[in-house]
Amino acid sequence: MTQYSTFDAYFREHRERHLQELTDFLRIPSISALSEHKEDMTTAANWLVDSFKQAGLENVSIDATDGHPVVYGDWLHAEGKPTILVYGHYDVQPVDPLELWETPPFEATVRDNKLYARGASDDKGQVFMHIKAVEALMKSFGKLPVNVKFMIEGEEEVGSPNLEKYIEENKQKLASDIIVISDTGMVGPGKPAVLYGLRGLAGVQIDVKGAKGDLHSGLYGGAVQNALHALAHILGSFRDAEGTIQVEGFYDNVRELSDDERAAFAAIPFDEQQVKDELQVDALFGEKGFTYYEQTWARPTLEVNGMHGGFSGEGIKTVLPNEASAKISCRLVPDQDPDEIVDKLKAHIAKHTLPGVTVEVTEFDKGKPFIAPFDHPAIQAASRSYEKVYETPTSFIRGGGSIPIVAAFDQILQVPVVLMGFGLDTENFHAPNEHFHLENFDQGLRVLADYYFEIEQSL
Amino acid sequence: MTQYSTFDAYFREHRERHLQELTDFLRIPSISALSEHKEDMTTAANWLVDSFKQAGLENVSIDATDGHPVVYGDWLHAEGKPTILVYGHYDVQPVDPLELWETPPFEATVRDNKLYARGASDDKGQVFMHIKAVEALMKSFGKLPVNVKFMIEGEEEVGSPNLEKYIEENKQKLASDIIVISDTGMVGPGKPAVLYGLRGLAGVQIDVKGAKGDLHSGLYGGAVQNALHALAHILGSFRDAEGTIQVEGFYDNVRELSDDERAAFAAIPFDEQQVKDELQVDALFGEKGFTYYEQTWARPTLEVNGMHGGFSGEGIKTVLPNEASAKISCRLVPDQDPDEIVDKLKAHIAKHTLPGVTVEVTEFDKGKPFIAPFDHPAIQAASRSYEKVYETPTSFIRGGGSIPIVAAFDQILQVPVVLMGFGLDTENFHAPNEHFHLENFDQGLRVLADYYFEIEQSL
Known part of the structure; x- marks a missing residue:
């Protein structure tokens, strides 16, 4: 044998x-x-x-x-x-x-x-x-x-x-x-x-804190910042409607794909309809000017992995929540540096923090x-x-x-x-x-x- | 006696x-x-x-x-x-x-x-x-x-x-x-x-659905819409950074305060520092051009009461979540009509829905x-x-x-x-x-x- x-x-x-x-x-x-x-x-x-x-x-x-x-x-x-x-x-x-x-x-x-x-x-x-x-x-x-x-x-x-x-x-x-x-x-x-x-990895947790406790939205609504709005304001600022990341300097060190690499990726079979059917979505979504493989292999990302705050039970609770938090993570490509990216994320978050709340940012472990x-x-x-x-x-x-x-x-x-x-x-x-x-x-x-x-x- | x-x-x-x-x-x-x-x-x-x-x-x-x-x-x-x-x-x-x-x-x-x-x-x-x-x-x-x-x-x-x-x-x-x-x-x-x-009340629940399930953010990140981003995009669009509501026609039927009312409200003692101390916030927040009592008594509001989606445990989970939901409610003032406001909210949400997700809106009970x-x-x-x-x-x-x-x-x-x-x-x-x-x-x-x-x- x-x-x-x-x-x-x-x-x-x-x-x-x-x-x-x-x-x-x-x-x-x-x-x-x-x-x-x-x-x-x-x-x-x-x-x-x-x-x-x-x-x-x-x-x-x-x-x-x-x-x-x-x-x-x-x-x-x-x-x-x-x-x-x-x-x-x-x-x-x-x-x-x-x-x-x-x-x-x-x-x-x-x-x-x-x-x-x-x-x-x-x-x-x-x-x-x-x-x-x-x-x-x-x-x-x-x-x-x-x-x-x-x-x-x-x-x-x-x-x-x-x-x-x-x-x-x-x-x-x-x-x-x-x-x-x-x-x-x-x-x-x-x-x-x-x-x-x-791809590498960098992520942070964002904790937003407003008033000392949840407030009655009737009594205080209109005059006191809502932690969820403040968080949504930050999260909504990370990407534009087409998915391009808006964090200043985020793309600075991204190594562009060579023509050979683009050609190699293009040679790999890709059936968009099959991916959409498999995922059960009407449309894919991502940075313009890049193919699916380029987007997922050679372009960096920023994703909200979780966000939580306020009432989650059945029905309605008219509360003005004082705490909210989110976890975000970025997939990084050569030659982005995870430490630099975290610094840029922090600067972006600080810039987009609305008055009336404080924001704490906690770093997760990073990978190059x-x-x-x-x-x-x-x-x-x-x-x-x-x-x-x-x-x-x-x-x-x-x-x-x-x-x-x-x-x-x-x-x-x-x-x-x-x-x-x-x-x-x-x-x-x-x-x-x-x-x-x-x-x-x-x-x-x-x-x-x-x-x-x-x-x-x-x- | x-x-x-x-x-x-x-x-x-x-x-x-x-x-x-x-x-x-x-x-x-x-x-x-x-x-x-x-x-x-x-x-x-x-x-x-x-x-x-x-x-x-x-x-x-x-x-x-x-x-x-x-x-x-x-x-x-x-x-x-x-x-x-x-x-x-x-x-x-x-x-x-x-x-x-x-x-x-x-x-x-x-x-x-x-x-x-x-x-x-x-x-x-x-x-x-x-x-x-x-x-x-x-x-x-x-x-x-x-x-x-x-x-x-x-x-x-x-x-x-x-x-x-x-x-x-x-x-x-x-x-x-x-x-x-x-x-x-x-x-x-x-x-x-x-x-x-x-004030009256109108509220809706917003349920965002992306792919058929949570996805690995490394495999799909960059090419598939994230339900949390799509929700944050909607929530972030409701108010500008100063708190003015951006829903088209939202303020159309708001009855302006009379000079007598503004004077009556102004006569009621208000100590901003005391409110801030009580709530433990650095700053109050709200529509420019209105006092605290005017903001909370005679101006309408839109508050996110809860938002939830994705990973909420300890640490990091690099997931691309496929579901997210939020509850929002509006305090309404004379002569806003709750049914009309809900219609305007729905139109706003539809306008701000990103490609790659579907959004379902459920009405809560309303009050004039x-x-x-x-x-x-x-x-x-x-x-x-x-x-x-x-x-x-x-x-x-x-x-x-x-x-x-x-x-x-x-x-x-x-x-x-x-x-x-x-x-x-x-x-x-x-x-x-x-x-x-x-x-x-x-x-x-x-x-x-x-x-x-x-x-x-x-x-």
Whole structure:
């Protein structure tokens, strides 16, 4: 049997057990943003420890940070061969609004060959695939063709606030030739892609405070500032009606797309009607003069992620609310600097604060945008492994999301980052009814297993 | 003993019991806006029945409507004498945000001679005073100097949607010479006032819907409309930075203040610094060219009462929310028509709806503004009763709040409405820590008891 047919047979034989194990992993509500889930984070980390050991990884440890821990494991017996550092995360997004989930977010359910659960795709499902790729090779061949290190963190969904420090402090332990991450998407069903760019992230919370308490709108209405109006005034000022961001200097350092990049993006199939149908909207919306891929991959954004204040019950309550708050976040592109952007946001908010209220701005953790050369051998190797399994050319794309730590890997460890993901844009990451197409689970396992052999040959 | 000293002694003797009974009344969470309190509404109505009977009222009944019932009772044995119809309400506002209450909203607590509880002032406390004024006269003299009818409803805080029909159907039963309502405020501590005008009310809920679900802001941000931005765009368009309402035609039918009215308002003491200190704001805010009293009594308003959408938990969630909603309400002045205003609001909202979302507008119940001649003998009689107890001149003012049914009384029953209230603007109606100054409870009981004798002499 060839190497390929050997691990292919292994994945086939163990599919049921693998899916059952993934279901167990997905059952743990490891929501890093909510402090009430602190214990679940530990449970998820312990689950990984067991899974690492089962796969044959060694030196497995739960490494404490100032936040949720990093789970580490390695196999380093391929002397003279390259070392791959696999990064992923075991934390997941919150699940509200819970009532919109068709099946409970932490009880994984298969419908129509898709696995529905929070984290099914982002990123527990894809982390799981890396572990199982190692397991398949170890059980089939008793060894791996290259050395491998796993570093799975628990704070990606809250901006990886402690990972940079961890990497700085563990440079030697994490030393590797390439970093591989599966936390991104493909171009479409059956269409694999390697990502060479990601957007960064910067966000703030805006808390508006008016009078000492809620007021009767009859008694005070007309003479006292309403915190909700003051907030709406700020939020309404961020973008014009066409979506162009009005924060002074926001676009100053945005790197323009090259003609080659625009051409490459234009070559990727895009069906506007299909996107509209999928999202159930009448119209898309965004900066004029840019295509959909340009808007979502290479242009920065500013989104209100939540805003709350005043009465939310049934019916009417004629109150003049004194408190309101909003969370906003920006997706940033090369060469925007998150710190500079936050300063500009603060200046904009101050400029648009109406009299009669005070506004407090709290910064969230930030992430730099990332861009890499896609002619590196490790990236080309990834495209070959994809093509072997999917039997179609691999696209080289950029991503609209942020993996804040990618830029830090790039800068601290100074090795190439290979972003080879198996998700699809339609899989409701960060939203109710997140799911993962099981054909990409199956094909992805084979791509990852094959990639170890490709790397052995390429580096 | 004079009549005055007789009932004065009665109130003194029974003060403890009266406060205990009021505490029992305030314990019932009769929140008309929230359907889970339906049973509490019945409990409050039954409480009134017992209290009416205890005071000596007759023909006591709970009159069904399509909503919460009206509680009726009368005493009609003063042959040839005028008849007073007392109107009030036993429903109260919701209590959220509950965490801002210093003591539980339905456990009345006295601090610093103020009674803290939801409804202490608006309007259970003042309804209670009317009942106890009757009780005092009945127990002291065995009869009343005039005939009296009580009509206490349970839907004032939700716009009295069923009371007009009730009045239309019970014109004969409710026939009277004047209507007396205590649901308004005084000019300040120790400074009584009779109100001759009230603002009306119109409000809508705005529900914005974007994509089929919340989206990942990295994947879709920049190309898909965000429901919160679309809502903020609408809300931010309602008023300019100085508070002038931008809805086309909004001010068309606003009756300008006469020079006499402006002079009368200007004569009422106003201490801006005191209001700012009380509310803990750095600056007041409102339409240029109008004083505080003009802004709050004679100018219309548009307030966002609540707005909600997206993530509200701790930290950051980089979601592109697909749903957002807001409730807005307008205080209206003569001669604005609530139906016309709602039409104008709808047109404004449609005009400011961004592409990529749909907006649904739901109307709330409306109330017309009210204005009355203040030279009527029943109004003058009220001012004399106030002056007898408070020993200071009574002001004639307008009110910023809405008692939507007042305009209907005026039109259907065609008798003068006397608005003699005992609240103070600082008492946090509709807000956490609502309270009632007990000196106005004590003095108010005497004013109301005296008023029966004044009416006997005046009409």
